[in-house]
Amino acid sequence: MINIDFLIKDLELVRKQSPLIHNITNLVVMNNTANALLAIGASPVMAHALDEVADMTKIASALVLNIGTLDVELIKAMERSGKMANQMNIPIIFDPVGAGATPFRDKCCKRLINECKPTIIRGNASEILALQNTQVQTKGVDSTDASVDALDAAKKLAKEIKSTVVISGDIDFITDGEKVAKVKNGNPMMEKVTGMGCTSTAIIACFAAINPNPFLASLHGMAVMGIAGEIAAENSKGTGSLQLNFLDELYQLTSTTLKKHIKL
Secondary structure (H helix, E strand, C coil): CCCHHHHHHHHHHHHHHCCEEEEECCCCCHHHHHHHHHHHCCEEECCCCCCCHHHHHHCCCEEEEECCCCCHHHHHHHHHHHHHHHHHCCCEEEECCCCCCCHHHHHHHHHHHHHHCCCEEEEEHHHHHHHCCCCCCCECCECCCCHHHHHHHHHHHHHHHCCEEEEECCCEEEECCCCEEEECCCCHHHHHCCCHHHHHHHHHHHHHHHCCCHHHHHHHHHHHHHHHHHHHHHCCCCHHHHHHHHHHHHHHCCHHHHHHHCCC
8 A cells, every 4th residue: 555665755855845835724733733844844834814825825835724723714714725726736635623513613614625625634533524424422622433433434525525534543544435544653642732633634735745646645644643753752751742752753754764663
């Protein structure tokens, strides 16, 4: 399913090209996301103003839409950017944070999917189930379901909207509706650090910016995210040091490290 040499080549391309990743994201994770993108070698921009989002998207290599701290104006900005990305053939990575928690959030998710046609959707199990109108019980923005429980819903969703869907969790699943890949890297401590899921969405965007295959871009992004988090957790006393160590591991990732730690 994966050629490790292709993953290594993609990481090298990210560092060489330093793609501009336009993030319309939530206020909780903005700093974490920007630092993770810089650590891996990409160039982040966080532009939310309705009057400039489309122009910013024009010069970007990928667009991240993250609805964590949701409001009406933000949705308008996302729609405007998403439509520009579609015109420019720029990949859109959508993070439906908290889908299933409230009717308003679910309505906004459906609106963005219909209007912006995301290339890749990355969410936890409960979020993916909610996007498929499955009855779920969420805990705020946290998943109450195991990632494997959402696999059928993810495959159906991917087929319906012709996108790649990523379920992050104890095992990460990537599917285009037909093919399915699993990434088994990571550490449970990562779930205790806010914004790790949002960071994985942004890391996927880096790979989507340089690889036109959404399935492979998603697979490579989740593998890098999991490996960096796994190694960081081994060297951390708790969640505070994990945040710092994670950025260091992203920055220092080598081909040798990837080959040694990857678990698919």
